[in-house]
Amino acid sequence: MLAVPATATATTHRGDPSGAGGSVATVSLADQRISTLLPLRLVNPYLGGSVSVLVTEVDGTVVYAHGASTPRLPASNMKIITAADALTALGPGHRFVTRVVRGAAAGSVVLVGGGDPLLSSAALRTLAARTATAARSAGWGGLQVSLDDTLFPAPTLGPGWPGGYVPDVVRRVRALQRDESYAADAAVDAVSYFTAQLRALGVPATYVGRAPARRGAAELARWTSATLAAQVAYMLQVSDNNVAETLYRQVAVARGVPATWAGARAAATALLASWGVPTAGLNLVDGSGVSRSDRVTNEALVGVLRRALDRAHPELGTLYYGPGLPTSGVSGTLRGGDGRFTTWPSVCAAGRIRAKTGTLHDVIALSGVTRGTDGLLKVFSVLVNSRPEQYPPLATRRAVDGLAATVTGCW
Numbered sequence: 001m002l003a004v005p006a007t008a009t010a011t012t013h014r015g016d017p018s019g020a021g022g023s024v025a026t027v028s029l030a031d032q033r034i035s036t037l038l039p040l041r042l043v044n045p046y047l048g049g050s051v052s053v054l055v056t057e058v059d060g061t062v063v064y065a066h067g068a069s070t071p072r073l074p075a076s077n078m079k080i081i082t083a084a085d086a087l088t089a090l091g092p093g094h095r096f097v098t099r100v101v102r103g104a105a106a107g108s109v110v111l112v113g114g115g116d117p118l119l120s121s122a123a124l125r126t127l128a129a130r131t132a133t134a135a136r137s138a139g140w141g142g143l144q145v146s147l148d149d150t151l152f153p154a155p156t157l158g159p160g161w162p163g164g165y166v167p168d169v170v171r172r173v174r175a176l177q178r179d180e181s182y183a184a185d186a187a188v189d190a191v192s193y194f195t196a197q198l199r200a201l202g203v204p205a206t207y208v209g210r211a212p213a214r215r216g217a218a219e220l221a222r223w224t225s226a227t228l229a230a231q232v233a234y235m236l237q238v239s240d241n242n243v244a245e246t247l248y249r250q251v252a253v254a255r256g257v258p259a260t261w262a263g264a265r266a267a268a269t270a271l272l273a274s275w276g277v278p279t280a281g282l283n284l285v286d287g288s289g290v291s292r293s294d295r296v297t298n299e300a301l302v303g304v305l306r307r308a309l310d311r312a313h314p315e316l317g318t319l320y321y322g323p324g325l326p327t328s329g330v331s332g333t334l335r336g337g338d339g340r341f342t343t344w345p346s347v348c349a350a351g352r353i354r355a356k357t358g359t360l361h362d363v364i365a366l367s368g369v370t371r372g373t374d375g376l377l378k379v380f381s382v383l384v385n386s387r388p389e390q391y392p393p394l395a396t397r398r399a400v401d402g403l404a405a406t407v408t409g410c411w
Contacts (some may be wrong), residue, residue: 030374030409031057035064037406042066046399050386054298055407058309058377068302071281071295072383075358076239076333077365078289078296083232083324084304085271086247087315089254092229096250098123098176100131101217107140109220110213111191113149113176115253116225117246118234121178121193123223128197130221135203142204145195146211149187151175152249152259158286159261160293170241170290173249180242229318236324236356237332241288248287261285277303289358298381301367305379309369320354320369328353328404339394346401348410355380355404357397362387364396366404373409380407 052067096116155172177186198205326332329341329350355368367381
C-alpha cells in the first residue's frame with residue numbers, strides 16, 4: 001500500500017486526527033506515509049522515552065508532530081539559531097577587523113581585538129609585519145605593546161556550563177584569540193604571539209598589559225577576516241563551540257545591547273520573536289548548546305530552518321543553499337566516516353539530507369531539510385533527551401538517522 005506514485009494524493013482532515021472534522025486539505029501520500037511510520041519508529045530502545053519530533057512542509061503545514069512544543073536540551077542544534085541570528089544581524093558579507101593603533105606615547109601600540117572567531121597565527125604574523133613597517137617609518141627603535149579586548153566584557157563561565165568543559169570543550173569568550181586557543185587567557189596568548197613576531201622581525205617589542213585604545217587613535221595595521229558566511233559554514237560543518245560563542249556575542253554587539261550572557265540571550269530571543277518563531281519556554285543561554293540550561297523546541301528550530309529556505313531571506317542562504325549544513329553521509333559531522341548514514345536503514349538517505357547534528361552525553365539531536373518522495377522539501381527536527389546511556393551514542397544517532405530517512409521516504 002505504501003509503494004505508490006510520488007505524486008499521488010489523498011483527501012484528509014488536517015488538524016483532526018480522527019478525520020471527523022477540521023479543515024479539508026489535500027495531502028500527498030508521501031506525507032501520509034511519514035505520519036504513519038514515524039510514530040511506530042519512535043518506539044525504539046535506542047531513543048528512549050524523551051524524544052520529540054516535528055516535520056513540516058516549507059509553508060509550515062505540519063506533517064507530523066510529537067512533543068514539538070516541549071522545550072528540550074538542544075545540544076549543538078543551538079548553533080542553527082546562532083547562525084541564523086548572526087547572518088541576520090550582521091549580514092553574510094560582514095568581516096571582522098583586528099587592528100593595531102597608536103598608543104598614547106611614541107613607540108606604543110595597541111592590538112585591538114575585533115572578535116574574529118577564526119583569527120589565525122598567520123593573520124597575527126601579517127599584522128606584525130605591517131606594524132613593523134609602520135614602526136620603522138616612524139623612526140621608532142622599539143615598541144611597547146598593549147592589548148584592548150574590551151569589545152566583550154571580562155569572561156565568565158557560561159550559565160550551565162559544566163566546569164570540566166572548560167577549556168577543552170569550549171573556552172571562555174574573549175574578543176581576541178588565535179587558532180581557537182585553549183590557553184587560560186586566549187587574548188594574552190594572542191598578543192604575546194604578536195609581540196614575539198615583532199621581535200622575530202627585528203623590532204624590539206615588549207607586551208606591557210591591557211589598556212583601552214584611545215578614541216580616534218591612528219591605525220597602523222589591520223587584518224580583515226573571512227566573510228561571516230564562510231565562518232558560519234565552518235561552524236556548522238564541524239560544530240565549533242568557540243566560533244558559536246563568539247558569534248553569539250557579536251549578535252549582541254550588532255543589536256546594540258551589552259555583549260554579556262544576558263545581553264546575547266535577549267538579542268537572540270528578540271530576533272526569533274521578530275520572525276514569528278515561537279519563543280515560549282525557550283532559554284537561549286549560550287550560542288553553542290553546551291549549556292545544561294539551554295532549552296529549545298522543535299517548533300523553534302523548524303521555524304528558523306523554514307525561514308532559511310525562503311528566498312525572501314537571502315541573508316540566510318548559507319544555511320541550506322550554501323555550504324552551511326552538513327550533508328548526510330558526506331560532509332561535516334554527518335560524514336560517513338563517523339558512521340552516519342552508512343548502514344541499513346538510513347544508508348538510502350545518504351546525500352539526500354542537509355542537517356545539523358547535536359551531541360551531549362545524554363542528548364542526540366538532528367534538525368534539517370530533505371526532499372520527500374512527493375518532490376517537496378520537508379523541514380524536520382528530532383530532539384532526544386535523557387538518552388539511554390546503556391547504549392553507545394552511535395546507536396542512538398543511527399536511530400535518529402532512520403527517522404530522517406523516513407522523512408525522505410526511502411525507508
